Amino acid sequence: MANRFPPSLRPTPHFISLKREVFGRVTQCRIGHCFTGEYYSQFVPSEGIDCPCGEQFQTREHLLRECPQYEDQRHVLEAVSRDISLPEILGTKKGIAALAEFLESSGAFTKTGKPRQPPKLPSVEDEPELEDSDDDDG
Template sequence: MANRFPPSMKPTTHFTSLKREVFGRVTQCRIGHCFSGEYYNRFVPSENVNCPCGEELQTREHILRTCPRYEDHRHLLRSVSRDISLPEILGTKDGIAALAKFLEESGAFTKTGTPRRPQETPSFEDEPDPVDSDDESDDGG
């Protein structure tokens, strides 16, 4: 249902405009190869297939449409498709743009399902104190 664009030699709009990590998740989500119980159920039997919210099988549709963990961000999807129709979300230009925003802000379909923390620049104050070597270097007594 995600494959609704005619073949093209040009990269898609969302390919050129999204952060690489988000683009990766958009693509994984569209083709179904995403971090979800549904996927683990088929390909990674060692992983849990249930959703942290209590749903027995965490499907892509569950995450996008009904999981309470993402209710706060679901308006992003509803703005292009009132009933969050997956063919619309996964297979139209507006749908994919909304999906990208939803994934970026909610952290859905990352390994933990929560937003990645922005990496903080280390500051000088966080550096360990330099070892004071003067006291121990004197072996002459």
């Protein structure tokens, strides 16, 4: 359902414009190789398959269409497809753009299910203290 574009020798526009982490989640969501109970049931049986919202079997469709955890961000997907049709969201340029915006703001399809925090930049205070050298050789 997500494979609706012909092969190309050039990178797709969303490949060029998206942050690496969001692009990765878009790709994972499109191919179904993502942090969901549906995936875990087949490939990582040691992980739980339920959704934190209480749904017994977490699927890609559940996260995009129904999960109350992402209700506040779902309007982005509904603007492209009122019923959040997976072929439309996962397989059209407008759908993929909306999916990327939804994923970035919601944190859906991350291990924690929450938006990723930007890495903390190091500061001078984080640098280790250098000890004075008492060498007499020098």
